[in-house]
Amino acid sequence: MALRVIGLVIPSGATAFKAVNVAQKAGVHTSSVRSLRYGWLAYALGERTTPRLKQNSKIITLDGNLSSGKGALAQKLADKLGMLYMPEPDTFYLDKMTGEKEPLPVDFNGMCSLEKFYTDPKAADGNSYRLQMWMYTMRLLQYADALEHLLTTGQGVILERSPFSDTVFLEAMFKEGYIRKECVQHYNEIKGISICEFLPPHLVIYVDLPAEDVQKKLKQSGKSYLQNVPLTYLKSIEDSYKKSFLPKISETSEVLAYDATQAQDVERVVEDIDYLKFEKGPWLEQDDVTYHHMRMLVEDKQKVATLTHIPKFLPEITIGAHDYDEKYYAYKSLPGKKYAPGYNADVGDKYIWLK
Structure with a gap:
């Protein structure tokens, strides 16, 4: 599978997490203690998670359509609440994990292109589904990073979107005819065996901006590949959020919804968060034992990535043995990768x- 190339480049545990670039004053795991990987011995010697969890030790995700203003709100909320802000991952998130000075070629980043998706969403080479599957994997890895940071330091994390909401793009792609039914079935199977390993966000904040306004903002963005995003695709994303994702996630997470104008009032959003009691969801059932097992999982990024791999043939994401070998040795020939x-x-x- 094309996505198995991820196995070549993911470092393990804390090494991967420390390399991630995040926009916040404090670094990720900056104390000397965090240079050591957490494991069974640390737990046996008495390290526990619950004592470091405070009122704002939460996972909060900001969701909404493209260019809805969720990123600006997320950053302001992080500053107000003293939480870590992690911007939405792109197709090169893996390079940030491994600390690359420059992004590696797309052959080592999912073999997909966001620009190509927007300019040719029905490309015959299967780029659209490769992009969707790769982005789900990147969101899963970032979510693992967020959970690791929360459980290790006690500091809450605010993210833009999550693997839980990633399905809105899949549904929109299928509705627009960009991907096949078999791709949807494959994605649902992958998500079914992977997302269940993670706790959902404590809170989902949805920023609502009508699809027509989203399209106008995209045309003004200055990015040529966003100039002609179909209105029907943007409407499909909006419908999927409102009819599918939000009703489902509200069963396990708190949900706050604002229109784009209301979302600019950060003080109001902070006040609304303070009023929430967080009295539902699987987080209430956790203890030091379950937190221990969660920490063991999320620090092992190779294991997290492997959750998205199943031995199933799908032309969009399957490559032959000779192509795989070619990419493998091409990666090993890069400076510092042998x-x-x-x-x-x-x-x-x-x-x-001497090492």
Whole structure:
């Protein structure tokens, strides 16, 4: 499978998480203690999660259509609430995890293109579904990062979208005829065996902007590939949010909804959050034992990524053995990729024989 190339480049545990770029004053796991990977020994020696969880130790996701203003609200809320803000991942999120100075070629980032999707959504090479499946994997990895940060430091995290809401794009793609029914079935199978391993957000904030206004903002964005996004596609995303995602997620998470104008009043949103009692959802059933198992999972990014892999043939995401070998050796030939980090003389690693 094309997405299995992810196995070549994901570092393990804390190494992966520390490399992620996030927009917040405090770094991720900045204390010396966090340089050590959490494990069974730490738990056996008495490290517990619940003592560090406070009032704002929450996972909050901001959802809404394209260019709805959710990003601006997310950043302001993070500042107000003292939480970590993690911007929405792009197709190169994996490169941020591995600390690449420059994005690697798309062959090592899902073999898909966001620009190509918007300019040619019905491309015969299956780009649309590869993009959708890759972005679900990136959202899953980022969500694992967010959970790891929350459980390790006690600081809450605010994200733009999540793997739970990712399905709105799948439904819109299928409705517009961009992907096949078999792709939908494959995605639902993948999501069914992966999302169940994670706790849902404590709170989902939905920013509502009519599809017509979204289209106008996209045309003004200056990005050429966003100039002609079909209104029907944007409406499909909006409908999926309102008819599918929000009713479903409200069963386990608190939900607040605002129109784009109301969302600019950050003080009001903060006040509404303070009034919430957070009296539903699986977070209420957790204890130190379940938090321990969750931490063990989310720090192992290779294991998280593997949750999205099933041995099933699908032309859009399947590559042959020869193509896989070609990409594998092409990746290994990149500077600093032949051996594990710290053991590559070609990028200046020293005293390798002493390690």
